[in-house]
Amino acid sequence: MLRETVRALADDKIAPRAAEVDETGEFPWDVYKALVDADMHAVHIPEEYGGAGADALATVIVIEEVARACASSSLIPAVNKLGTVPLLLVGSEELKRHYLEPTARGEGMFSYGLSEPDAGSDAAAMRTTAVRDGDHYVLNGTKRWITNAGVSEYYTVMAVTDPAAGARGISAFVVEKGDEGFSVGAKEKKLGIKGSPTRELYFDNCRIPAWRMIGDEGTGFKTALATLDHTRITIAAQALGIAQGALDYALGYVKERKQFGKPVADFQGVQFMLADMAMKLEAARQLTYAAAGKSERAMHGERVDDLTFFSSACKCAASDAAMDITVDAVQLLGGYGYTSDFPVERMMRDAKITQIYEGTNQIQRVVMARQLLK
Numbered sequence: 485m486l487r488e489t490v491r492a493l494a495d496d497k498i499a500p501r502a503a504e505v506d507e508t509g510e511f512p513w514d515v516y517k518a519l520v521d522a523d524m525h526a527v528h529i530p531e532e533y534g535g536a537g538a539d540a541l542a543t544v545i546v547i548e549e550v551a552r553a554c555a556s557s558s559l560i561p562a563v564n565k566l567g568t569v570p571l572l573l574v575g576s577e578e579l580k581r582h583y584l585e586p587t588a589r590g591e592g593m594f595s596y597g598l599s600e601p602d603a604g605s606d607a608a609a610m611r612t613t614a615v616r617d618g619d620h621y622v623l624n625g626t627k628r629w630i631t632n633a634g635v636s637e638y639y640t641v642m643a644v645t646d647p648a649a650g651a652r653g654i655s656a657f658v659v660e661k662g663d664e665g666f667s668v669g670a671k672e673k674k675l676g677i678k679g680s681p682t683r684e685l686y687f688d689n690c691r692i693p694a695w696r697m698i699g700d701e702g703t704g705f706k707t708a709l710a711t712l713d714h715t716r717i718t719i720a721a722q723a724l725g726i727a728q729g730a731l732d733y734a735l736g737y738v739k740e741r742k743q744f745g746k747p748v749a750d751f752q753g754v755q756f757m758l759a760d761m762a763m764k765l766e767a768a769r770q771l772t773y774a775a776a777g778k779s780e781r782a783m784h785g786e787r788v789d790d791l792t793f794f795s796s797a798c799k800c801a802a803s804d805a806a807m808d809i810t811v812d813a814v815q816l817l818g819g820y821g822y823t824s825d826f827p828v829e830r831m832m833r834d835a836k837i838t839q840i841y842e843g844t845n846q847i848q849r850v851v852m853a854r855q856l857l858k
């Protein structure tokens with residue numbers, strides 16, 4: 485029922501805007517409003533904070549269905565989850581009430597600031613600092629590649645509080661858009677997900693109250709990694725949605741398009757491609773749903789030893805599948821697939837990012853191997 489509801493909303497309000505959003509690179513505020521009206525914009529926020537209280541699997545289904553229509557728009561529910569999971573995992577009650585409630589009401593979105601110009605895969609090498617000054621912290625530095633920066637009100641930011649302590653000297657904070665000393669850079673010009681702005685964050689003696697620290701001092705990097713265990717599953721969901729959109733479009737096309745006097749769907753060479761696309765997609769989907777079940781149990785305090793493996797595995801499998809499937813969808817449309825008159829080239833460009841962010845797929849393999857060998 486949830487899938488049908490989101491699909492109907494996506495078909496009605498999101499899919500018709502997807503090509504224009506890609507073309508103009510404008511953040512789709514109308515889609516945001518439609519998602520807020522349907523309580524789908526931050527669907528994972530628990531009911532006690534005014535949210536819809538969707539579990540991890542329901543959140544995956546929402547993201548999947550939005551991404552099937554428009555990958556940029558699917559980053560609204562996905563990045564709202566990414567930015568707020570640190571609060572849900574270790575935030576104080578005060579912090580949760582203060583930020584989750586307005587996010588649930590649709591008054592502001594959350595972004596997540598971990599990466600820096602010189603600290604990508606090696607995120608612990610970050611240089612942004614937060615120095616305690618009375619009952620405040622003063623932040624200085626630059627974050628890079630921050631999804632929805634500029635359109636978000638709230639930012640979860642990781643910064644070094646003890647330079648001598650390495651990864652154990654990193655802490656997490658909430659920064660607000662209006663904080664003095666905080667600003668954002670120009671929009672990156674990207675291959676895909678063009679309707680989701682990616683920008684740098686600048687901290688220039690940005691002074692924030694100490695109560696905005698998420699969890700204890702020195703636990704920020706641990707929280708960042710624990711967050712990714714839950715949210716890589718949402719990137720898998722985005723990849724699944726993009727791939728499903730491309731497969732569905734290609735299926736319709738090959739039944740209509742005639743060559744040699746019959747629909748190209750009648751050729752076995754085409755059928756085998758379709759079968760492989762659907763097989764890869766369904767395998768990745770089942771892995772993602774299994775990971776979502778584990779994420780939900782871990783969120784409720786259960787010890788789930790293989791969550792890290794499953795979240796990396798599903799993100800890697802689903803994004804690799806999405807890349808293969810969207811490339812094949814372009815192929816199945818022939819020359820038409822290569823033009824922006826048809827949606828599959830956009831889906832192919834959008835799919836690529838799912839192999840890169842929240843840890844590249846090489847890093848996912850590093851994570852999985854570490855779990856196997858430990």
Ligand SMILES: Cc1cc2nc3c(=O)[nH]c(=O)nc-3n(C[C@H](O)[C@H](O)[C@H](O)COP(=O)(O)OP(=O)(O)OC[C@H]3O[C@@H](n4cnc5c(N)ncnc54)[C@H](O)[C@@H]3O)c2cc1C
Pocket residue numbers: 595596597598599601603604605606628629630631632674682837840841842843844845846847850
């Ligand atoms: C559009 C977009 C949105 C993003 N959104 C966010 C966001 O909201 N918040 C945020 O914090 N970050 C975000 N990121 C950052 C993203 O997570 C990083 O780009 C990613 O982690 C890779 O870091 P890097 O770009 O510095 O690449 P690098 O780390 O420089 O990697 C370069 C290459 O080396 C490979 N490599 C690096 N280390 C290893 C290793 N040990 N073994 C094997 N291969 C390795 C990589 O896989 C890659 O192929 C976003 C990025 C993009 C492009």
